[in-house]
Amino acid sequence: MSLRLLLPPEGVADLLATWPDQPRVYERGRTQVDEAMSLDYFNELVDTGCAPPDEIAVIKAGPSNRTAFLTNGRTDAAKLSRLRDQGHSIRFGNMQRWLPAFQRISQGLQRETGYSNYMHAFLTPGGGQGLLHHWDQQMAVIVQVAGAKTWQLWKPPVDSPMREWAESFRVWREDFIPTWEAAGPDLTVELTAGQTLLLPRGWVHNPHALNHRDPSLHLTFAIRERTPLWLAEQLLAEAIEHPEFRRVVPPAELELPVLADRLSETRRALEAFLATLDVTAAAIRVRKAAVTGLEFST
Secondary structure, three states: OOHHHHOOHHHHHHHHHHOOOOOEEEEOOOOHHHHHOOHHHHHHHHHHOOOOHHHEEEEOOOOEEOOOOEEOOEEOHHHHHHHHHOOOEEEEOOHHHHOHHHHHHHHHHHHHHOOOEEEEEEEEOOOOOOOOOEOOOOEEEEEEEEOEEEEEEEOOOOOOOEOOEOOOOOOOOOOHHHHHHHHOOOEEEEEEOOEEEEEOOOOEEEEEOOOOOOOEEEEEEEEOOOOHHHHHHHHHHHHHHOHHHOOOOOHHHHOOOHHHHHHHHHHHHHHHHHHOOOHHHHHHHHHHHHHHOOOOOO
């Protein structure tokens, strides 16, 4: 069971039974995850330049840089190592795409939760910081592998953010950070090796190793929650089999006021389609989509 690699039994039970909306810290101990991406292995990937360039970012108390470590479009190990030694955080992204061990964990997580997911690893030198304050739009399971990291947390400023709705970069205001800093964090977590932090979507976080001497390595397992909107999209997917939903809408019908009439007709057609939908058969199809469907954007 992949979740048991990230959480102790009580953490797995909490996640599956209640899907917490408050941060929680668990004592995980060491699992196969710690071996799959150890500090030594991460540094080996840096020093050999073997990580795929499209999945690398370097960050130093600000936005990520996706080109500073490249030479002729390829990962330059000397540049990447130098950036690490100069205090930049290094992020390896989407490990489920290029490391077999994490692909297997990803598939297991999706079978267990019905949620697609992706996995990043962050190395932050002691005394350093990568990303600044932001929030994410999915549950994050933060697995501390080496060293320690301080997580300053603030309650969600928006309700249930999703992709393309209230992502932090879409609604960002320049006064956010000064306001949060003036108020102080609602919660501060000192996450140490062997611990796991459940970080629900929407919680503002400012992670750093400014007060720690040793490098910090943590893995973020981002679990994309399903929503009623996702269920609605799945129900509507079969509408394409009906000719009335495939007909061309001429440009003239996309003009007001005739567009309102076309929308009303479409709504009535959708209501008729949904009224006759075999929900039991749809449930089988939607379950398959939940445990197998991949989302490639991060």
